[in-house]
Amino acid sequence: MIKFLLKGILRDRSRSILPIIITALGVGLTVLLSGYLKGAFGDIIDQNARFETGHVKVMTQAYAENKDQVPNDLALLNVSEWMDTLRADYPQMQWIQRIKFGGLIDVPNAEGNTRAQGPATGMALDLFSGKSGENKRMNLEASLVTGTIPKDSGNAIIGHDFSEKLNLNLGDEITLFGSTMNGSMTFKTFIISGTIRFGTSAMDKGALIIDISDAQLMLDMDNATGEILGYLKSGVYEESETSSVAASFNDSYKQFTDEFSPEMLTLREQNNLASLLDYADVMSALFIFIFVLAMSIVLWNTGLLGGLRRYQEFGIRLALGESKANIYWSMVMEAVLIGVIGSILGTIIGLGITYYMQVVGIDISSYLDNSSMIMPSVLRAKITPSLFYIGFIPGVLAMVFGTMLAGIGIYKRETANLFSELEV
Structure with missing residues (x-):
């Protein structure tokens, strides 16, 4: 038929x-x-997952409520213990630390006087250990316009458009002025090892990337971090699995009476992504x-x-x-x-x-x-x-x-x- x-x-x-x-x-x-x-x-x-939210994110409850302001004074303490706990309880995920910070970049001239200034949006990643996978996750090498990824303390990557605005070259020194976790003023000098362009306007405007050890030293955040991000080892966001992980963690460790206790949010619960x-x-x-x-x-x-x-x-x-x-x-x-x-x-x-x-x-x-x-x-x-x-x-x-x-x-x-x- x-x-x-x-x-x-x-x-x-x-x-x-x-x-x-x-x-x-x-x-x-x-x-x-x-x-x-x-x-x-x-x-x-x-x-959003790679740059901002992770598949899940752990912060203190107080930090989570004000995270758009990057309140490092509300950071998560004893982070090494929390990292061990997360790796033991949820081995299906990779856990990494990040610190966000802001400040003013000062560019000196040959006499040491200011010749240019600009606001910076900083991000501290685990670049030196080689175990975090941040290089691949953030696509750093492919996004480099000039130079190399920092391999030594005191080196930094800056947004390529930002570097052109400040007329910076590789090897130039910049000084970052900001505030520590305790609210006091801090400044630290970095050497530009590379310039980068992510292709994301929000990241490229004033990006400054350093190793997390430099950030902890500069911001008085010894054994502390602003955020712990978790990524499924498959690399693909799965809502059901991440929701299960977040619910389990919050049931075990979140204390509603303590604003400094940790809270885990899924990607869906951040940045209006739901x-x-x-x-x-x-x-x-x-x-x-x-x-x-x-x-x-x-x-x-x-x-x-x-x-x-x-x-x-x-x-x-x-x-x-x-x-x-x-x-x-x-x-x-x-x-x-x-x-x-x-x-x-x-x-x-x-x-x-x-x-x-x-x-x-x-x-x-x-x-x-x-x-x-x-x-x-x-x-x-x-x-x-x-x-x-x-x-x-x-x-x-x-x-x-x-x-x-x-x-x-x-x-x-x-x-x-x-x-x-x-x-x-």
Whole structure:
């Protein structure tokens, strides 16, 4: 039966070419938009995880409430003990320390007088141990414009755009003025070992990266840290697993009566990312629903026109004794085949364009000059396994649904009128 219907589709192209084209276009758009949404939102989430939130983050409760102000006076103490506890209780995750800080960079001239100044947004990472994976996670080597990653105490990386603004060169000395964990004034001199560009405006404006040992010494934070970040060893954020880890940790160690007790937050609970994650899921489902509905209406009309053209065929088949139900279901099977053919073509087209968007992307850097959001400057689509089948949902459903609606007309045929229609 299927072989017979397939031959009919291929031989009578006038009744199949238009539905196949409509289905292919709809499926191609569905695949492209789904891939673009997954890529764009996935990149934003990945950027936030790497630079800001981790998959989970441990802070004191007081620090968490004011984390936008980077309150190092509310930092987590006895951090070595907490690191041992986290590694023992949750070995499925990698745990790293980070300290954020701010201050004023002073650039001296040859006489030691100030020739340039600028505000800096500092981040201290574990660069020297070689066990933290921060180099790879932050993509430091690939993001370097000039110079090298710090390998000795007193060296620092500065944002490339920031260095051009201050007219800095490799090997130049800068002095950072800030405040310690205890509120007293501090200053420390660093040598510029490299310049970096992350491609994220919020990071590149005044970035200064040093080793965490230098930050602890400069900020009087011996055995203390602002944040402990946890990353699943798979490298991919899994909401169910991280939520389980956070709930377990908070049940065991969070004390509501002590604002300096630790609290663990998941990525979803930070930077308003919950709404972004929900938005991505809703938009993906909405696009599929819209295309199923729109293509069903179009294919319904196409089916009605095709049905009118085939009325004589249906009349002959009814006159020969074929049942209405048999004709109806043969149309539905024919629609399934057309839907599959159109979906295959549409998926190939959609994947091709999605791959191009994955490689090239859309540059939005000009819109991020004054933005404080952590997001990539180039939005890219992403090919995922779901794209290989997601287009078949609207493609086949819409074609079948449209044909079923149009095929209702078969049941309205009156056998008594067949002879007059056939002019017998």
